Amino acid sequence: MSYTTKNYMEHGGDKWVVGGTLEILPGASVTGLPVAENQTDSVASDVAGTHSGF
Secondary structure (H helix, E strand, O other): OOOOOOEEEOOOOOOEEEOOOOOOOOOOOOOOOOOOOOOOOOOOOOHHHHOOOO
16 A cells, blocks of 8 residues: 655755645744735735725
8 A cells, every 4th residue: 555645845855845735723824925016915904804895
């Protein structure tokens, strides 16, 4: 019996491959993601406030 994982680190550790679901748990943080140049900062105080009506 063999198993092929969907999520793995490539040799050398410079790249992670996620073929499954990446779940970010409460309290976790993500850094280094690019931000679109024309994207303005949100002023929403809750998730419902992020709805833009489209």
